[in-house]
Amino acid sequence: MKKMGINEIRSKFTEFFREKDHYIAKSHSLIPSDDKSLLLINSGMAPLKKYFSGLETPPKARMSTVQKCIRTGDIENVGVTARHATFFEMMGNFSFADYFKEEAIQYAWEFITKYLNMPEEKLWVTVYESDDEAYDIWKNIVGFPEERIVRLGKEDNFWEIGLGPCGPCSEIYFDKGESYGCGCEDCKPGCDCDRYLEFWNLVFTQFNKEEDGSYSELKNKNIDTGMGLERMGCIMQEVDTIFEVDTIDRIIQKTSEYANKKYGEDPVSDKSIRIVTDHIRSVAFMIGDGILPSNEGRGYVLRRLLRRAARHGKLLGIENAFLNKLVDVVIETSGEAYPELVEKEAYIKKVISIEEEKFAETLQQGLDILKKHTEEMQERGEKIVSGEHAFKLYDTYGFPIDLTEEILMEEGLKVDLEGFDKEMEAQKNRARAARGNQEGEAWKEDPLSELDDVESKFDGYSNLEINSPIKVIVIDSELSDNIESNQKGEIILEETTFYANGGGQVGDKGQITSENGIFEVEDTVKGTNGSIKHIGFMKEGKFNTGDIVQTHVNKSLRMDAARNHSATHILHKVLKDVLGEHVNQAGSLVDPYRLRFDITHFEQITKDELKTIENLVNEKIFESLTINAETMNIKEAKEKGAVALFGEKYREVVRVVQMGDFSTELCGGTHLENTSQIGLFKIISESGIAAGVRRIEAITGRAVYNHLLAKEQIISDLTDTLKTKEDNLFARANQIVEENKKMEKELHSIQSKMNMQMADDIIEQKVDVNGVNLITNKYEGMDMDSLREVADNLRDKVENSVVVVANISDDKINFVATVSSEAIKKGAHAGNLVREIAKIAGGKGGGRPNMAQAGASDINMVDKALSTAKEILETQVK
Template identity: 40%
Template sequence: MDTAEIRRRFVAHFEAAGHTAVPSASLLVPDPNLLFVNAGMVPFKPYFLGQETPPWPRATSVQKCVRTPDIEDVGKTTRHGTFFEMCGNFSFGDYFKAGAIELAWDLVTKPLADGGWGLEESRLYPSVYEDDPEAVELWKQITGLPDDRVIRLGKSENYWSMGVPGPGGPCSEILYDRGPAYGADGDFGAEDRYLEIWNLVFMQDELSAVRSKTDFDIAGALPKQNIDTGMGLERVSLLLQDKPNMYEIDVVYPVIAKVEELTGRRYGADPVDDVRFRVVADHVRSSMMLIGDGVTPGNESRGYVLRRLLRRAVRSVRLLGYEDRALPELFPVSRDRMGETYADLHRDWSRISQVAYAEEDAFRQTLRTGTTIFDTAAAEVKTSGGTALSGERAFALHDTYGFPIDLTLEMASEQGLEVDEAGFRQLMAEQRDRARADARSKKGQHADTAVYRGILDERGPTEWLAYETLETESRAHALLRGGQQVASLASGEVGELVLDRTPFYAESGGQAADAGTIDFDGGTLEVLDVQRPVKGLVVHQVRVLDGELVPTAPLHARVDPEWRTGARQAHSGTHVVHAALREVLGPSALQSGSFNRPGYLRLDFGWSSALGAQQVRDIEEVSNRALRADLPVGWQYMTLPEAKEWGAIALFGETYDAGQVRVVEIGGPWSRELCGGTHVEHSSQIGTIVVTGESSVGSGNRRIEAFTGVEGFAYLARERDVVGELTTLLKTQPDGLVGRVADLVERLRTAEKEIEKARLQQLLASAGSLAEAAEDVHGTSLAAHVVAGAAGGDVRTLALDVRQRLSGERPGVAAVIGTGGDRAAIVVAVNEAGRAAGLSANALVRAAAQVLGGKGGGKDDVAQGGGADASLADDALAAVRRAVLDGAAGS
């Protein structure tokens, strides 16, 4: 049975049992504790936590998931991967343990002809929490299994919590016995033998303190008992397809088969190669799904995970012997299998493939560059007598050049060196800690949301009126400082204020928060920032300008109208530029991020190459033509499927309400996007759009920046003033300005060339006198000189000329050091007689460079180097003189 059919039967089974089928959510999740959706229940967390009311009493889904904590271990086991699909059924206060057990057991054991999976009952073992006798009896009663077939396990295996105070409860797993070839009888810790395929979580407890997975307090029973289950689709597929591991099922193995074709190697022939085959198959699929949901390669957060996956895949193919571009061969294979379920992969293929292939090209260059840098580092370690590459060097290769640590380890081993892995891991951990601290510090104290949830539970949600008005009469729900509620805020203090109603727009969807003031009797607050730390609650970061604020004071909240006008222009302008971008470049140029504040916008989009000047002008022109057309701007609410059917663009990285979403359109179908921001009513109200720059923000991602409204006109006015000053200075008209400047630049270049020619002639003219001044060092003519202001190329030219002028009959050495600024460049040239006498330019330049605090090298006839301390130039030449003396004496 293929995976698509297994998935279809799962959904049909639960739909027939009254569940609403919910489409998979995006892999990107707004949870600050998660990079990606890592379990099927994640999209339903607000319902389980009581933050939102579920729209259905029972639901079922097949959710895309990615788990990446142990990427290095992928392929080493045969049941874990980074991307997987989790089938689940969920009850929100509807059925409980008996219902969940009945539904799961029925699907697992029902004959194939009746729409089930037909797994043998004799191979199935339910596991339960050892302190849940109710579940034991239910399993025996519903399935008819004897007591010894129901396995009792402890908290670490069969009790579930989210790791924080909140809902929790015992769970039951369905284990499948794969037989003695996979482990010992009765050893239920042997996961290969007793494969867990389904986990049924019985949410019944309220946890008040969670200190670890097995150490927590149970405060009491939940008001409603919920069911959350998770069934690994890939695990059931390997059983029903009779495969030994998940890498050989129908949606994964075709990539392995393609790698076999490309490399000529065979899967199953070598254990080391098998790990590489599995890494490629897993990472290609995971990367494709992440790019499909809007992730682009980068050096931070989600982008860094994607970059690692792509580069590990490319590296593994290379280790299998394939040196050409691999992803264009492999990605389409995975697309064709996964695209049967996820049609977006076909629709967005141009963008997905463009991002992936550009990253491979960048990594291939990285491999070339990194290999050179590694070779230099390895040579230095060997020269110094060391045996290990430092953790700092390995980290620099990884962090600066994207060089994988496994590649560093392998190449070091090939050269007989070790790597300070402990030091590398420590530096990696410190980097992760800094990233986490930075994420927690952003937007104030919003990392720990417990205090805000308490306010929401006690006082209710904030009535948000940003669409309706710029002013409200309000009351304080709470005052906070340092993440804790306080009784007052004094003059000069910065704190947080939660209102019962507010006109302020909270930062979201790329739009900056509103600015403004909040007045109270005897004082004024300046609004610095506005955020939504939890859904339904609006938190204002404020500074008390005067007076003392207490929670009981009546408040008058007022948004700065000029700020809001500029914000509306910029946000609508972002939509216009996005539509223009797609019109000029094509539909694959999709927004991947944005930010707008009054008068300014920036828009990131997936694109692999820099835009030409004409393309940028075209985007600006299309945008401003849309403004001149005075296109109507409107919005309406609908369900997410309706919005997608209508052609609305759902932006990458954003999450949308499962019920109603807001669609903003400009000029009808010309621009339709899901958006919760504030907007103008007609496009002409944007004023103008002036594109000020286009740049790269990472592999496969570009950025456009622009000014709007008054700020756009101000930018153009400044440009006009610059043009006016230049035309006056150069005594020409604006139309002739470019030609006039071009003429001046050409004349300047000609003059510089003449000066350079004269300077070089003067420099070379000194070669004769330098050669004549050569001293005799034990039978060798040594011309050693310091030339102030000479650069590397000049030094080489001069040294070669001096060597030519030395007598060819006797050994000769020309050593010239150029001092430009603080640095020094040195070139040593040895004539044929000198080389015959055993003198080497390579050895001589190394002796000098070491004195200069640098390095050098080359061949026996010519070598060059440099150093950071030009003040030691005379000492460096003295080192050359000693080396010549030793060499000449030795010969």
């Protein structure tokens, strides 16, 4: 058996199935498309479920892919063992009601024996216990030795996920030799020992699992196979673990070099090296597909992997940021197969660098918080940090529990690990509950999937009206022959001028009419198998399937949406010019009223930058650039310099929208004929919506005009209120502000004098607490500066004193506590004192020994809270 590298195996697999007349699809993004049941793509068939379920028609009835996948269900085991990994590639061939068991088995056998030259005597196969058909194909057609065909039960050789399509499997195994076995004479596939390695699973989807638990035969049978590329690499390179195959070993060696350690000498270091190696592969591919670090969803998975890798880099003794450098090795080994890694190299490195830097900051922040907490514990004589607090450090600051344990041990303290585990499990349960068991939903069919021909032709780029027959009517998720007055439903036409939502642009609105009635279209969306669904209600009359009707797109709304859409193309290019080429579209919304544009950028866009961006966009509008749209194949479009949107999948034939020589993008949306039709462009807001993602909201055309009218009205109202002319408005406003400041200063001075005069009366009410003078008082309507000043004055007037004052304002309480140096020496602590007082009134706070403040909400408890000051102070000074 000739040794083969990972890239050669992948290439041979693709070449083989191309020769077998399969459509070779590129790997889908790790971000699932229209599949809420998955956080990340975790198998070769996952992106193809829409084809298996009949929701969409595949590009060809036989397909093959090499799919990048992420699985994080057992992330804690990655590194601990040499088998687990989060990132892997799954090779697969698929048939959608084309070939079935005989061809699938023969293809698999031919590939592994003729293309990979695997020794036949080392191969074993398993089949489902009652699948005589598969057994006979292996035995009689392939000629596989009967003694190496093993029948296994449902747990091993039957594939199903909830309800829907399912079926038996046949798996192919490689015999690694007796030295890996258990010594049992009857050792064979199905045994728990490590001798037999399963490397290719052939799934024969021939049944449908019904709600009552029964299985019915599918009319259209499918094939779904999966072979792990890294696992096959282990066999072909005669190594024991995936971390020894050529492409991954390159990363292992580079990581070892950075750590100045030799892999294989120390189990502790080896674990950290494996974690870094695996995680950097996942991280590079995830960022390359447009995922950014965040605190939820797939962004949280990315952040967790990044931080875990960075943490183990620290454990290896690597002090400086290094993960972004490791990306070079990932690209060197996988860039040819996955060109998006090469295209996004600078971007991937930038995201990793920023996240490494942030983690370094949060790591120190976590250390500071832990130190403060342990100091408070020691003051209270406590020895065990609660699991809740340890989990907060882990969850909020990415603070590893092992590091928490290590630091606490140095202080003679422990952590409640059982409590930590409970908090971790509670979080997992919350995540499961939030995600729900939606796997079954992924297979759920809609009524249109029952029909062979529901595709709608869109002819609305230049036309807003067209005559077309009604193909399908759907009411309450059921097919119907007609729709009558006041009924809500969906209409599918043979041809339509209504744009269905896509590319960030919302669907058109308008009417569908005939002499028999009027259907009010409230939204237009894409449906099953290329259909375009007009959603709305029958305003009057009645439509039947087959009726010839006329479309009437709302022209005003279409034009306003087109203004916003064309503006986003100009904005995208301007953002790259002003902020840098790292900017990529991360999402958008285009409707008739505004545009929302999300971009990858790592800091707030300054006011000056926003002004420049807005000016440049308007300059391109004023230049009256011609907008052209034409269809071409994807290769021509890229040669033309068309910008493809991050994470989007495109067909072979694409639509290219060009605005003069300034902007060229792939886009299926509706646009204007000239940029001057946009009118004006105005940025309304800029904000951050996730780590590394900024959002710009803007308006165009008539919305800008209405915006100006509103501003004009505000100015008019202000001139009337301030009794001045428009050109003097700013000066008048400044004058009023200065007058207010002067009045506030005078009022503060008067209040201070009054408070000083009242001080003697308050001091007379002081209470002796074990030799310390306690002074308390309540105020109303006082600002915080005045409250602090009153407290300081009272403290300075009385030696060895503790002062606690409260103020009620706007149904809220503010407490201030201040302690003299003599009282501190006796044990008084302002922070601890005010914290306990505030609790009585439903509040919290704290601070330093000499000065602290707190807030509370229950104004009915302020007197009781102040009255507890004596009791609390008694516990401090003894």
